[in-house]
Amino acid sequence: MLLINSFISEAIRINYINQKKIHLFTQGNIIAGRVINVIEDRIVESSGLEEITKEISKDIKARVLIVNKMGFVVSDSYDVLKGSPIRHYELQESLKGKAVAKQHNLEKYGRTMYVSVPIILNTKVIGAVFISASLEEIYQNIHDIMRNFLYLSLISILITGFISFVFAKLISTPIEKLTDSIMKIHQGNLDERVEIRGNDELSNLGSAFNLMITKLAQVEQQRKDFVANVSHELRTPLSAIKLLAESLLHQEDVKAETYREFLQDIDTEVDRLNKIIENLLALVDIDKGKLELDYQITYVNYLIENVIHSLKPLADNKQIEMVFYEREKIHIKLDQIKIQQALTNIIHNAIKYTPNGGKIEISLYPEYEDVVIKIEDNGIGIPEESLPYIFERFYRVDKARARSTGGTGLGLAISQQIVVLHQGKIEVASEVNKGTVFYVRLPKEVRVPN
Numbered sequence: 381m382l383l384i385n386s387f388i389s390e391a392i393r394i395n396y397i398n399q400k401k402i403h404l405f406t407q408g409n410i411i412a413g414r415v416i417n418v419i420e421d422r423i424v425e426s427s428g429l430e431e432i433t434k435e436i437s438k439d440i441k442a443r444v445l446i447v448n449k450m451g452f453v454v455s456d457s458y459d460v461l462k463g464s465p466i467r468h469y470e471l472q473e474s475l476k477g478k479a480v481a482k483q484h485n486l487e488k489y490g491r492t493m494y495v496s497v498p499i500i501l502n503t504k505v506i507g508a509v510f511i512s513a514s515l516e517e518i519y520q521n522i523h524d525i526m527r528n529f530l531y532l533s534l535i536s537i538l539i540t541g542f543i544s545f546v547f548a549k550l551i552s553t554p555i556e557k558l559t560d561s562i563m564k565i566h567q568g569n570l571d572e573r574v575e576i577r578g579n580d581e582l583s584n585l586g587s588a589f590n591l592m593i594t595k596l597a598q599v600e601q602q603r604k605d606f607v608a609n610v611s612h613e614l615r616t617p618l619s620a621i622k623l624l625a626e627s628l629l630h631q632e633d634v635k636a637e638t639y640r641e642f643l644q645d646i647d648t649e650v651d652r653l654n655k656i657i658e659n660l661l662a663l664v665d666i667d668k669g670k671l672e673l674d675y676q677i678t679y680v681n682y683l684i685e686n687v688i689h690s691l692k693p694l695a696d697n698k699q700i701e702m703v704f705y706e707r708e709k710i711h712i713k714l715d716q717i718k719i720q721q722a723l724t725n726i727i728h729n730a731i732k733y734t735p736n737g738g739k740i741e742i743s744l745y746p747e748y749e750d751v752v753i754k755i756e757d758n759g760i761g762i763p764e765e766s767l768p769y770i771f772e773r774f775y776r777v778d779k780a781r782a783r784s785t786g787g788t789g790l791g792l793a794i795s796q797q798i799v800v801l802h803q804g805k806i807e808v809a810s811e812v813n814k815g816t817v818f819y820v821r822l823p824k825e826v827r828v829p830n
């Protein structure tokens with residue numbers, strides 16, 4: 381505003397002064413013309429000049445002097461200087477034939493413009509018209525205009541200031557609330573949510589923030605559950621080992637046979653501990669290697685055959701028949717080691733949870749955009765209410781039974797994570813005492829991250 385004000389005032393000043401100058405020049409020339417008409421001789425004399433100077437002086441509100449070529453005043457509209465010489469620079473220039481205007485700051489009269497115009501008769505300078513006009517009125521005008529501008533500026537500053545304040549408050553209040561909530565969450569209160577009002581960018585930010593906190597709370601809950609589960613699962617075999625060892629220590633004359641039996645149990649529990657830790661490490665590995673799948677174009681047929689081959693001794697042990705149906709050779713991009721692990725877990729389950737003499741059918745076929753690996757057993761099945769949980773870490777349908785089968789409850793969680801990493805999914809259908817079907821779906825065209 382200040383900048384604009386000073387710019388405008390300067391522009392107005394220059395404009396006014398220029399106009400004034402032009403006006404005075406014009407008047408000077410008019411007077412010069414009339415002076416020439418009044419005098420006959422080449423010498424400017426006072427005959428009739430008084431009236432012209434006074435008349436025009438009144439018209440243009442300026443002092444008008446007519447000077448002869450010697451520099452002596454012939455006529456002065458103020459009747460003061462008549463007969464005296466004047467030596468102003470402007471006049472000197474005019475007597476040489478130039479029209480000159482200049483602004484002065486006089487102690488007595490304030491800002492004043494001197495304009496001097498030569499009186500020329502037949503190409504000879506015979507005198508000059510000298511005008512002295514006050515500029516104070518112009519400056520007063522400019523001053524008035526600027527004062528009004530200043531008032532206007534002040535008013536607009538006040539108005540914009542007020543509007544800015546209101547808007548800033550409107551914007552900053554929700555941000556302050558958001559900051560407040562973040563601080564509370566920082567202190568560990570994950571129940572904190574931001575209040576959402578309206579439908580602007582800030583309320584969107586608030587909603588996104590709330591979503592993030594909900595997710596954070598879920599992750600935190602999962603983490604707590606996981607840690608609780610892990611410690612519980614590790615403590616069970618440990619307390620069994622402790623119990624077995626103590627009972628041996630506190631008995632006297634224990635038979636070698638009993639020693640052997642108890643040590644055997646301890647050995648089994650240690651194996652279990654090892655298995656749990658191994659599986660947990662596998663899960664952590666998969667978590668870590670999210671983007672680091674080692675994709676290779678692979679014939680799924682051969683991969684499944686490998687898994688079946690490696691599990692055959694276990695199945696044979698329970699006289700379980702394993703059959704593989706393949707309609708065609710299918711190759712897709714996948715991480716061989718990881719998918720092999722996922723399938724091993726599922727097929728191993730089928731063997732574990734199928735009674736002796738059962739049958740497991742494994743099929744491979746394409747379906748729309750997917751490749752499906754179907755694993756069907758005629759085993760004990762999974763109760764409907766347990767189905768939603770079987771992919772959770774440490775979940776086992778029948779804990780007691782699972783102990784005897786030596787499960788850790790991590791197998792399906794691992795399989796699920798591997799398949800999801802491949803942008804696929806696992807589906808399950810089951811009926812108690814009839815059997816269970818697992819469908820592993822892998823996309824034919826996997827979007828491999830760069």
Ligand SMILES: Nc1ncnc2c1ncn2[C@@H]1O[C@H](COP(=O)(O)OP(=O)(O)OP(=O)(O)O)[C@@H](O)[C@H]1O
Pocket residue numbers: 659725729730733734757759760761762770771775776777778782786787788789790791792793816
């Ligand atoms: N084919 C199946 N038939 C019946 N129940 C099954 C089958 N597959 C899985 N389950 C049930 O789902 C639970 C979870 O399976 P998961 O493979 O995760 O754990 P696990 O087999 O108990 O232990 P782990 O595989 O870690 O040694 C099993 O405990 C079992 O109760």
Ligand SMILES: [Mg+2]
Pocket residue numbers: 725728729787791792
């Ligand atoms: Mg399992």
